[in-house]
Amino acid sequence: MIARRDLAVRVAARSDLSPTCFRLTLAAQEPLDASPGQFGMLSCGEGFDPLLRRAFSLAGVSRQGDTTEVELLIKEVGKGTTLLRHFALGSDLRLLAPLGNGFSLDAGPHRLALVAGGIGLPPVLFAAEVLAARSTGFDLYLGATSAVELLELTRCGRATSRAGGELVLTTDDGSRGERGFVTAALARRLSEGRAYSRVLACGPTPMLAALTLLARGHGLDAELSLEEPMACGVGVCLGCVVKLADGRYVPTCKEGPVFRTSELAPGWWT
Structure with a gap:
């Protein structure tokens, strides 16, 4: 720590x-x-x-x-x-x-899938640049409502290229990249047989919930950086609690914000 x-x-x-x-x-x-x-x-x-x-x-x-x-x-x-x-x-x-606690950046037998939705990009971009410096392979999936809200494309492209991966852009309105949600772009590649060791993601809760279901369906481990309202940041006010699979409620700011999907209670993502 x-x-x-x-x-x-x-x-x-x-x-x-x-x-x-x-x-x-x-x-x-x-x-x-x-x-x-x-x-x-x-x-x-x-x-x-x-x-x-x-x-x-x-x-x-x-x-x-x-x-x-x-x-x-x-x-x-x-x-x-x-x-x-x-x-x-x-x-x-x-x-x-x-x-809080960050992502696990250990390499595996396959590359990693990094997924960011909207302003969920910051921790994913940080991870991408650290992984690229370590020569750890990954693909980066970046989604937004429209082209103007796709952020830091130069940095994203540079890190992904350095890691030998693919930068996948999606927009809800189709104004740049693939039309639709970023989770759909990942789903298509998984269905085509692309293999990943793990998924690291941050974005709005509906995106993370959909990503959890997708990862579970493909037997993938996933780590999510949750977007919860935080007042103190140190686990005192209990304003950001989330329910875990073992029935406990824990403050996201102290025990997270990154959780493995297997740690979260089913009610969070269903």
């Missing part, structure tokens, strides 16, 4: 990725070790409105000289994310990280 810390960070860079999403780069003087699938709780300013920090999966962590750079991909959906989108460069914030 990597020890969490409350880091002083500043807004080092910000760029729009789509009409609704943006990339936020934070700089810290302290080192930070994190694994793909872990997340952080980011303050939205110095005051008490908003009171609570916001939970964001880490899209990348790197050390640049004496500075640690943390990348977040954020969708603007409310007051907190709107504030983050408009902070001036150099603004001071606090980041509690790394939190």
